[in-house]
Amino acid sequence: MNSTNSRLRFVGVIFLIVGLAIIFQIIRVQNSPQAKEMISYLEKTYNQEVRVIKPERGNIYDRWGNLLAGNTEVYEVGIAPSQVVNSDTVAQDLSSILGLDFSEIKKIARSYIEESNEQYMVVVDFVSADKVRLLENKLAEYEKAAKPKKGSAPSLNGVHWVAHLRRSYPENTLAANILGFYNYYDRVDGRGILGLEEQYNNLLAGTATRVVLPMNPTAIQEIPSVPPGSSLILTIDRGIQAATERIAQKAQEDSGAESVTILVMDPETGEMLAMATTPAFNPNEYQKYGEVFPQGSHYNRAISQLYEPGSVFKVLTMAAALDSGAVTPETTFVDTGAIEVGGLWIYNWDRGAWGPQDMTGCMQHSLNVCLAWTATEMGPTTFYNYIQTFGLGKYTGIDLAGEQVYPLSLPGDQNWYPINLGTNAFGQGVAATPIQMITAIAAVANDGKMMAPHVVKAYIQDGHQYDISPRLIRQVITPDTAHTLTEMLANSLENEASVALVEGYRVSGKTGTAEIPGPGGYESSVTNASFVGWGPTDDPKFIVYIWLEKPTSSPWGSVVAAPVFSEVVSELTVLMKLPPDSVRQQMAQP
Amino acid sequence: MFDQRIIQAYKQAPWRVQLQWIGALLLVLVVGMLIAGVYLYLSAEATAAGTQIRELELEREDLQIRIADLSTQLAFLRSASFMQSRAETLGYKNASQGDIVYIPVPGYSGRQVIFLAPPPGNDPVDASIIKPAYKESLWEWLYQGTFDLIESRGLKP
Numbered sequence: 001m002n003s004t005n006s007r008l009r010f011v012g013v014i015f016l017i018v019g020l021a022i023i024f025q026i027i028r029v030q031n032s033p034q035a036k037e038m039i040s041y042l043e044k045t046y047n048q049e050v051r052v053i054k055p056e057r058g059n060i061y062d063r064w065g066n067l068l069a070g071n072t073e074v075y076e077v078g079i080a081p082s083q084v085v086n087s088d089t090v091a092q093d094l095s096s097i098l099g100l101d102f103s104e105i106k107k108i109a110r111s112y113i114e115e116s117n118e119q120y121m122v123v124v125d126f127v128s129a130d131k132v133r134l135l136e137n138k139l140a141e142y143e144k145a146a147k148p149k150k151g152s153a154p155s156l157n158g159v160h161w162v163a164h165l166r167r168s169y170p171e172n173t174l175a176a177n178i179l180g181f182y183n184y185y186d187r188v189d190g191r192g193i194l195g196l197e198e199q200y201n202n203l204l205a206g207t208a209t210r211v212v213l214p215m216n217p218t219a220i221q222e223i224p225s226v227p228p229g230s231s232l233i234l235t236i237d238r239g240i241q242a243a244t245e246r247i248a249q250k251a252q253e254d255s256g257a258e259s260v261t262i263l264v265m266d267p268e269t270g271e272m273l274a275m276a277t278t279p280a281f282n283p284n285e286y287q288k289y290g291e292v293f294p295q296g297s298h299y300n301r302a303i304s305q306l307y308e309p310g311s312v313f314k315v316l317t318m319a320a321a322l323d324s325g326a327v328t329p330e331t332t333f334v335d336t337g338a339i340e341v342g343g344l345w346i347y348n349w350d351r352g353a354w355g356p357q358d359m360t361g362c363m364q365h366s367l368n369v370c371l372a373w374t375a376t377e378m379g380p381t382t383f384y385n386y387i388q389t390f391g392l393g394k395y396t397g398i399d400l401a402g403e404q405v406y407p408l409s410l411p412g413d414q415n416w417y418p419i420n421l422g423t424n425a426f427g428q429g430v431a432a433t434p435i436q437m438i439t440a441i442a443a444v445a446n447d448g449k450m451m452a453p454h455v456v457k458a459y460i461q462d463g464h465q466y467d468i469s470p471r472l473i474r475q476v477i478t479p480d481t482a483h484t485l486t487e488m489l490a491n492s493l494e495n496e497a498s499v500a501l502v503e504g505y506r507v508s509g510k511t512g513t514a515e516i517p518g519p520g521g522y523e524s525s526v527t528n529a530s531f532v533g534w535g536p537t538d539d540p541k542f543i544v545y546i547w548l549e550k551p552t553s554s555p556w557g558s559v560v561a562a563p564v565f566s567e568v569v570s571e572l573t574v575l576m577k578l579p580p581d582s583v584r585q586q587m588a589q590p
Numbered sequence: 591m592f593d594q595r596i597i598q599a600y601k602q603a604p605w606r607v608q609l610q611w612i613g614a615l616l617l618v619l620v621v622g623m624l625i626a627g628v629y630l631y632l633s634a635e636a637t638a639a640g641t642q643i644r645e646l647e648l649e650r651e652d653l654q655i656r657i658a659d660l661s662t663q664l665a666f667l668r669s670a671s672f673m674q675s676r677a678e679t680l681g682y683k684n685a686s687q688g689d690i691v692y693i694p695v696p697g698y699s700g701r702q703v704i705f706l707a708p709p710p711g712n713d714p715v716d717a718s719i720i721k722p723a724y725k726e727s728l729w730e731w732l733y734q735g736t737f738d739l740i741e742s743r744g745l746k747p
Contacts (some may be wrong), residue, residue, distance in 0.1 A: 056658055065704035066665070073659035129659065163655050170665035217640030218633060221725075223647045233704060242670040457703060465707040504687060574685055577700070579692040587694045 049213045051223075055206035056165055058229035060179060060196060062238040063457055069179055069197070069283075072168040075132045075161045078122040079105070081112035084158030089142070093156060097134050098124055109158065120160070126185070132161050173280040175241050177300040178234070178272075178455055180401065181283035193286075194299050196232060196455065198401035203230040203459065230461040235271035235454060240264055243571040244276035247564060252278050255560045256552030257529075261301050261434050262568060263545040267442040267534060269470035270451030272398075273542065273576075277301045304404045306431040307549070310514025311349075311366045311557070312530045313427025315441050318363060319485050320386030321374040323448075323477040329359050329488055339369045339376075342418025346372045349513065364492035366511060368426040375425035380411045383421060387430075389476050390440035391450065398435055398453045406431035427514055428522075437532065438545040440476075444486060445508070445534040445543050447479040490537040500533055500562035502569045504580030508540075509533025509565060511557035516550070526550045531561035535569065536581055544568050632728055 029035055060069035077098065084090055087109035095102040100123060111117035139156045147153045167182040167190075180195025192201035206229030214221055248260040264274040277300055281292045298305040321327045337353030339346050348354065348368050354361070362370035375383045388394075393408025408430065409416040423429040435453055443450035452471040459466055489508035493500055500509050512530035515522040529551050534543035546561045546568070554560050572578075579587065602610075666672065726734065 056654065059661075061704065061706065063703050064701070065706060066668070066670075067661065070662035070665055071658045072662045073655050163652060165655055165658055168662050170662055171669045172671070174670055217637045217644065219640070222643075231706070233706065238670055242674075460707045463707055464710040465705055466710065570687065571684075574687055574690065577690075579690075580687065583692050587692065 047215050049215055050210065051213060052208055052210050053223070053226045054208045055226045056228040057167060057182065058204040058206065058231040058460070060204075060232045060234065062175075062234050062236050062241070064238065065233075066171075066238045068171055068175055068234070068236075068238070069167065069169050069182075071165040073129045073163055074125075074166045075127040075129065075163055076122055076125045077127050077132075077135075077159065077161045078120055079108050080118075080120045080158050080160060081109060082118045082158075084109045084112065085155040086152045086157070087113075089154040090156060090159055093135065093138050094123065094159065097131055097138070098127060100124060125187070126166060127161070129163075132163075135159070135161065169283045171238070172284060173282050174238070174245065175236060175275075176281045176283050177277045177302070178236060178241075178275050178400065179283060180299075181286040181289075183286060185287070194402055195400055196234075199399055200230075200232060200456070200459075203461075204232070205229050227462055230459050232456050233458040233460070233465070235266075235269075235273065235457045236275070237273045237575065239575045240274040240572060241276065243575060244274040244568060245280070247567050247571070248276045248278050249280070251546075251548060251560070251564045254553065255529075255548055257548040257550055257560070259301055259549045260564075261305075261545075261547040261549075262564070263302055263434055263438045264568070264572065265438055265442055265453060265543050265545075267445040267451070267540050267543045270439070270442070270453045271457065271470065272453055272455045275300070275302050275455070298402075300400065300402060301547075301549075302434045303398060303400055304402045304433065306404055306406045306433055307528050307547070308428050308430065308514045308517065309432055309437050309530055309547075310427040310512040310528060311368075312437060312441070312510050312512030312532045312545075313430065313432075314363060314366065314371050314425070314512075315444060315485070315489070315510050315532065316387060316390050316392075317371050317375060317383070317425045318359065318488070319390075319444055319477050319481060320383060321378055322359075322484055323481040324378050324382050324386065326377040326382070327359055327374055329484060331359055332356050333359075333362060333370045333373055335362075335367055335369050337369065339372050339422065341372055341376060341422030342420075344419045344422075346419075346422045360488045360492050360495075363488060363510065364496050366426075371425045372422035375421050380418075380421050383425070384408070384410050386476075387424070389474065390443065391436060391473065392430065392432055392440065396435050396439045396453050399456050403435070404433060405436070427512060434545050434547050437530075438543060439473075441532050441545070442534070442543045443476045444482050445540040446482070448475050448477040448482040450474055450476045486534070486537055486540070493533075498558065498562055500531060500565045502535070502566050502573070504582070505535050505569065505573060505578075506537040506581055507533050507535035507569060508537050509562075511562055513555060513557040525555070527555040527557075529555065529557035529559075529561045531557055531565045533565050533569070536578070536584070538581070541576065541578060542569075542572055544572070629728065 056071055059067055059071075062068055077094070079090065087106055090109040091102050091106035094100045094105045105123060108121055108123065135156065142154045142156060145154065164187075167184045169176070169179065169181075176195075178195055180193055180197035180199075182192050182197050183190050192198045192204060197204065206227060209224060209226045211224060213223065244262040244264060248262050251257070252260045259278045260276075261278075262274065262276040263272065265272050279292055281289070281299075293299055318327075322329070334356050335348070335354040337348055337351065346368055349366060354365055354367055354370075357365065357367065357370060359370075359374075361367075362374075378386075387408065388410075393405065395403055395405050397403075409420060411421075420429050439450065439453045442453075450473040452473050454468065454471075456468055458468060486508045489510055490506055493507065493509055498509070498511075500511075501507065510532055512528075512532070514528045514530070516526050516528060517523075527550065529548040531546040532543070534540045544565055546564045548557075548560050548564070551560045573580075578584075
């Protein structure tokens, strides 16, 4: 009996030791560094999902809230080969609805059966919502259908579609030169290119947020609400932009010009109301950029193409001459048809002599000789001080990517010669962009105050709208000088019976025709035709700048650019609801 | 001997002791099962709620995409070129200066630039969508409940 008990006790002890050893080993294995590492890996892989939430790109609106740039719903379609039930249905439906290659899709769909491929594969991206609705209908149809007795039932199992947003421009070509574009096909490194999309890329894009979400449904974690990127409200008026683009297109066709640029600004604030350039470009099809803008051409000529502006520059020269006291409107200049500056002769545009002229006559007949004389009367120091104060040779700082500037040659510079004083006075030998010109001349229309040009009026960030205040660059000339010159330029248009005049509205303006420098010197056969004008003369509400590059129907600004100004202002007064002068003055009376 | 008799007289019968033990064990078992049941029930509820929340969050994402898409679609339908062609089809033409009659309206300062959002200063209350009840454990709930009860009675924990 004792012997039996001893044996039983011995076996019991053995079992106890083995049991304890097993428990010890379980605890040891579970707490080993390898086990901790494995648990950590499994937790990361299966217990949580790391997601980078990219906020919705901010919208861009015109000043009245019309959407110019938004986002549209598109889908990424992919196949999980291990989930495919019927590869024939998958290949058939994806090829017929999405236009994909049947055999290629079938190969992917069968890759799990044939190659044990379990990897999810994206077969197409940026599929429109309409096409995905068709796939959804097919899916519903297959789910309702009765199972066949033989073979596998038609099924779209294994096909997945995931929605995401794509940048979209509902106005198509409208204001494309201002907006720029977003290279949406690059879903990882997509960014804004040119225009506002580039200038405000960070603001529009917002901040991507990385979140770790537990896969365990009991460990609930709220997905943080990532605010969308900031939206922009522009100073641009869609109606005015559409009208100027239409007029620019027509002017290009009528004149045979290489390109047409029209700028409309509120001189009091520097707000750009419209900025039209040709050729038209649809940012929804940004991949065609190279076709529309071949090597060397500019996306937005208004801010990035430098040119010699010609006689529109005389507005600045006359403003400087009047403000410095070198001349008065009544100063008489006897035009002999030529003047020597720096040892070289300068002639009028028609090589004629216009005899005695007051300063209004000089501007009216656009006499190069007279303006060169006023520059010599001021002297190079005063003249170039004024030209620099007007911002020539400096960036205007407009809030668009791609602004270009050409440095102003000044006395003492290697590339400055005494003749420059004479030629610069009538806008030759000096290069500027249309935005520089309109910004400088707008000071004459705004009591001598030069305002910073801008296209963004406000932005919306985190649910609040922040207004951007107009910025005064500087007082360039006195209000008296500005009023005097405005009056002179209104009279000169009226005396000339210019085609730029608009019935019912008194406007001030100046034509410009500039020869284009080539390899063999200036070519008089090809010109840049311009016109700058503002109105109503007694209380300017708009300033318009027109530039036709190399027109073929006529080289003269007075022939090709002035009527475009008239047409723009005729539409502008309606769109801006500006009553004719007589009505306005009548309404202003108490 | 006498002592032993006394002890035997007052001693529980063995079957009674066994019943008491069985009863005690059953009580422990029933209480344990009750706790496990409550725990399972709450876990199931939390899981269902968690799954529903995930689904709702996905639905919210889809809706945000849909809203953005519909806004853009609406903008396509209201684009300048589309509206122009629609207006022309309906027989309208662009107004010219001669078509317009100006009437002075006292106090009217013209069309104002759009306000798509309130100005800074009117901050909305930042409220979490998921209530704490969905995220706390049974123990946390009991602890917090007890703490709140004590505090509401003005007692110090």
